[in-house]
Amino acid sequence: MKIAILGGDGFVGWPTSLHLSACGHDVHIVDNLSRRWIDTELGVQSLTPMDSIQERTRIWTEQTGKAIGFHLLDVASDYERLKAWLAEHRPDAIIHFAEQRAAPYSMKSDRHKTYTVSNNVNASHNVLNALVATGLDAHLVHLGTMGVYGYSTVGAAIPEGYLPVDITLENGERAPQEILYPANPGSVYHMTKCLDQLMFQFYAKNDGLRITDLHQGVVWGTHTKETRLHPQLINRFDYDGDYGTVLNRFLIQAAVKYPLTVHGTGGQTRAFIHIQDSVRCIELALNTPPAAGERVKIFNQMTETHRVRDLAQIVADMTGADIAYLPNPRKEVEENDLIVKNDQFRELGLDPIKLESGLLSEIVEVAEKFAYRVDRTRIPCVSAWTEDLARKVETDPERRRLKVVSGG
Amino acid sequence: MKIAILGGDGFVGWPTSLHLSACGHDVHIVDNLSRRWIDTELGVQSLTPMDSIQERTRIWTEQTGKAIGFHLLDVASDYERLKAWLAEHRPDAIIHFAEQRAAPYSMKSDRHKTYTVSNNVNASHNVLNALVATGLDAHLVHLGTMGVYGYSTVGAAIPEGYLPVDITLENGERAPQEILYPANPGSVYHMTKCLDQLMFQFYAKNDGLRITDLHQGVVWGTHTKETRLHPQLINRFDYDGDYGTVLNRFLIQAAVKYPLTVHGTGGQTRAFIHIQDSVRCIELALNTPPAAGERVKIFNQMTETHRVRDLAQIVADMTGADIAYLPNPRKEVEENDLIVKNDQFRELGLDPIKLESGLLSEIVEVAEKFAYRVDRTRIPCVSAWTEDLARKVETDPERRRLKVVSGG
Numbered sequence: 001m002k003i004a005i006l007g008g009d010g011f012v013g014w015p016t017s018l019h020l021s022a023c024g025h026d027v028h029i030v031d032n033l034s035r036r037w038i039d040t041e042l043g044v045q046s047l048t049p050m051d052s053i054q055e056r057t058r059i060w061t062e063q064t065g066k067a068i069g070f071h072l073l074d075v076a077s078d079y080e081r082l083k084a085w086l087a088e089h090r091p092d093a094i095i096h097f098a099e100q101r102a103a104p105y106s107m108k109s110d111r112h113k114t115y116t117v118s119n120n121v122n123a124s125h126n127v128l129n130a131l132v133a134t135g136l137d138a139h140l141v142h143l144g145t146m147g148v149y150g151y152s153t154v155g156a157a158i159p160e161g162y163l164p165v166d167i168t169l170e171n172g173e174r175a176p177q178e179i180l181y182p183a184n185p186g187s188v189y190h191m192t193k194c195l196d197q198l199m200f201q202f203y204a205k206n207d208g209l210r211i212t213d214l215h216q217g218v219v220w221g222t223h224t225k226e227t228r229l230h231p232q233l234i235n236r237f238d239y240d241g242d243y244g245t246v247l248n249r250f251l252i253q254a255a256v257k258y259p260l261t262v263h264g265t266g267g268q269t270r271a272f273i274h275i276q277d278s279v280r281c282i283e284l285a286l287n288t289p290p291a292a293g294e295r296v297k298i299f300n301q302m303t304e305t306h307r308v309r310d311l312a313q314i315v316a317d318m319t320g321a322d323i324a325y326l327p328n329p330r331k332e333v334e335e336n337d338l339i340v341k342n343d344q345f346r347e348l349g350l351d352p353i354k355l356e357s358g359l360l361s362e363i364v365e366v367a368e369k370f371a372y373r374v375d376r377t378r379i380p381c382v383s384a385w386t387e388d389l390a391r392k393v394e395t396d397p398e399r400r401r402l403k404v405v406s407g408g
Numbered sequence: 409m410k411i412a413i414l415g416g417d418g419f420v421g422w423p424t425s426l427h428l429s430a431c432g433h434d435v436h437i438v439d440n441l442s443r444r445w446i447d448t449e450l451g452v453q454s455l456t457p458m459d460s461i462q463e464r465t466r467i468w469t470e471q472t473g474k475a476i477g478f479h480l481l482d483v484a485s486d487y488e489r490l491k492a493w494l495a496e497h498r499p500d501a502i503i504h505f506a507e508q509r510a511a512p513y514s515m516k517s518d519r520h521k522t523y524t525v526s527n528n529v530n531a532s533h534n535v536l537n538a539l540v541a542t543g544l545d546a547h548l549v550h551l552g553t554m555g556v557y558g559y560s561t562v563g564a565a566i567p568e569g570y571l572p573v574d575i576t577l578e579n580g581e582r583a584p585q586e587i588l589y590p591a592n593p594g595s596v597y598h599m600t601k602c603l604d605q606l607m608f609q610f611y612a613k614n615d616g617l618r619i620t621d622l623h624q625g626v627v628w629g630t631h632t633k634e635t636r637l638h639p640q641l642i643n644r645f646d647y648d649g650d651y652g653t654v655l656n657r658f659l660i661q662a663a664v665k666y667p668l669t670v671h672g673t674g675g676q677t678r679a680f681i682h683i684q685d686s687v688r689c690i691e692l693a694l695n696t697p698p699a700a701g702e703r704v705k706i707f708n709q710m711t712e713t714h715r716v717r718d719l720a721q722i723v724a725d726m727t728g729a730d731i732a733y734l735p736n737p738r739k740e741v742e743e744n745d746l747i748v749k750n751d752q753f754r755e756l757g758l759d760p761i762k763l764e765s766g767l768l769s770e771i772v773e774v775a776e777k778f779a780y781r782v783d784r785t786r787i788p789c790v791s792a793w794t795e796d797l798a799r800k801v802e803t804d805p806e807r808r809r810l811k812v813v814s815g816g
Binding site for chain 2: 079
């Protein structure tokens with residue numbers, strides 16, 4: 001299958017590209033390399049030493065004999081070039097990672113909000129629009145987020161995208177309906193993924209586009225089978241306050257003897273998935289496209305749920321790290337339960353990597369190995385959801401103490 | 409009250425500006441005049457002779473002694489100037505009409521889809537973002553559309569924005585919830601209004617913005633009390649296939665002895681409101697803002713519902729016009745019922761202008777008076793929702809016959 005991977009240079013995009021190439025597909029990465037530019041903007045870098053995309057793809061070919069194309073193209077701002085590219089290459093499937101993906105980054109300032117909305121909405125719409133304009137019947141697989149559901153559930157398990165409800169009619173009868181799960185995004189970033197959902201619904205209905213939306217949990221882990229093939233194929237690993245995901249951050253904090261920073265009570269329950277499973281799920285989704293005319297197919301791409309403070313405790317027990325409780329810069333519910341259905345991927349044969357079995361190798365092979373590259377001043381989360389929260393975070397005594405410790 | 413009217417040069421924006429100025433408010437129109445540019449693009453013009461915005465506001469001051477400011481500013485593409493303008497002028501309320509508002513225009517080509525999505529999403533988001541960034545606690549009143557509900561109802565009346573449903577919990581109990589009415593947009597334009605809704609929900613929740621969203625029906629009529637004050641204050645009147653609303657189109661078709669063109673069976677039921685009531689509703693909404701921390705306030709801004717073929721019959725009976733049934737260029741349900749609640753505006757004292765009482769004056773004072781300015785080749789609807797529908801419309805024998813009649 002010829003596959004275009006939009007955003008194939010990113011954290012999930014890169015190991016996905018390698019995995020699908022290893023599976024024998026003809027993989028083409030389309031990326032504007034914006035994630036590397038954001039590293040430059042923030043003055044941070046991946047914990048793992050990461051080569052240029054050109055060098056990475058060259059080494060992949062050297063190791064495996066398989067080619068991965070790289071095409072420098074801004075999907076969000078250059079509709080005409082995207083359309084021309086699709087018309088020329090005519091991929092069988094498109095995997096769409098080409099969005100700004102960090103909630104804290106999206107809340108940093110008004111400039112970052114504008115960028116996230118404009119970039120993400122235009123990127124998704126340009127892909128949909130170009131598929132219709134070129135008449136290309138490619139299966140579109142989009143990386144969404146569990147965050148579209150919001151994290152306040154009502155005691156019902158979160159279904160895979162569509163929620164059965166009863167509506168009371170004028171005559172008093174109840175009518176059962178299945179609706180797109182009501183959106184309740186927690187940040188501007190999450191909001192853009194909710195906007196994506198509505199655009200997918202429209203284009204599937206009006207134009208019969210075949211779309212799969214993967215509502216992914218928090219990704220952890222670094223290595224996949226393919227990235228292990230050569231040191232220069234290694235995936236990026238973010239630990240900074242904007243792009244680092246919570247578990248990866250705990251691992252690196254433990255490795256450099258920095259306290260594990262928990263926001264609020266740590267009572268937030270989140271869904272998690274290992275990067276290797278993430279890549280495998282994308283392959284499974286790719287192999288089971290919706291039929292033409294079928295509604296958007298939605299998978300919950302996660303394998304287990306944990307409370308943030310429980311995760312911190314697990315890592316603390318394994319490493320001897322301290323835990324520090326800091327004010328939460330996010331506006332969110334302090335404590336929430338989360339029950340999530342992921343039957344579809346389980347039925348397709350997904351056998352998840354569990355936290356307990358995978359954590360230790362992450363600590364040894366990644367966090368401790370590259371700990372010498374950590375910039376401790378980049379560990380704190382500095383983006384707050386509102387001005388009030390920013391002040392609360394900034395003036396917190398525990399936070400100030402950590403700042404002295406970290407030299408930040 | 410100091411009021412910024414974004415898009416105040418448009419079809420509803422202009423009479424709203426006059427009405428609120430007449431009420432004694434300090435009105436400032438902020439507009440990029442894009443609607444005039446689109447007239448130029450399409451080679452069409454308002455049936456009513458329309459002066460420049462500078463001339464219109466000058467005449468208003470001459471007639472009433474009241475000033476209306478005009479500020480040339482692109483809300484969608486110039487966030488920094490919008491923010492600076494708001495910081496300087498600090499309006500108490502903002503009325504947001506600054507979006508591309510025609511469904512057929514939004515479906516004309518991929519370029520028009522891109523423009524509509526990018527313009528509308530960025531315009532709305534820029535306003536929200538700038539309100540937060542400037543710390544301005546202005547009441548934001550947005551013109552939405554009944555089309556966010558879609559036109560397929562389930563036998564339950566459409567509530568004002570929020571739908572009560574029952575969810576079945578894990579333990580088998582039913583939990584009542586009130587959710588934002590599930591979106592089911594019928595065009596790219598309608599889709600953008602659904603995206604707006606989600607952005608409003610997020611900014612009300614995260615930042616406590618006070619927002620009112622008016623889900624408006626199809627507007628008909630031309631004159632309001634204020635536009636009647638002077639011939640050069642007249643409102644625009646669109647009759648072309650892209651921007652003309654269905655009833656206005658029937659009136660002008662009758663005036664020039666062109667058949668009333670009904671799409672499909674004409675079984676589509678739509679909600680309607682007279683322009684004078686529309687302006688009055690906006691005033692009512694302005695005077696009853698939500699409290700800080702309150703959820704987005706949603707009104708259904710419509711006064712009556714009719715089936716399209718019934719409307720055609722009413723106009724035919726009054727004028728002797730023929731009715732022509734043409735293939736529907738839109739992808740939509742052929743026949744639908746529509747029951748809509750509008751209790752909130754009725755309780756605030758709205759006393760609607762009914763079709764039967766207002767139609768005749770529209771025929772005499774507008775359609776027949778300016779019939780000499782009609783370009784008959786601009787009457788047909790040429791934008792189709794899909795390639796298949798475009799072919800069906802183009803090859804229809806009745807449509808071809810009309811083309812000969814009209815000289816198009």
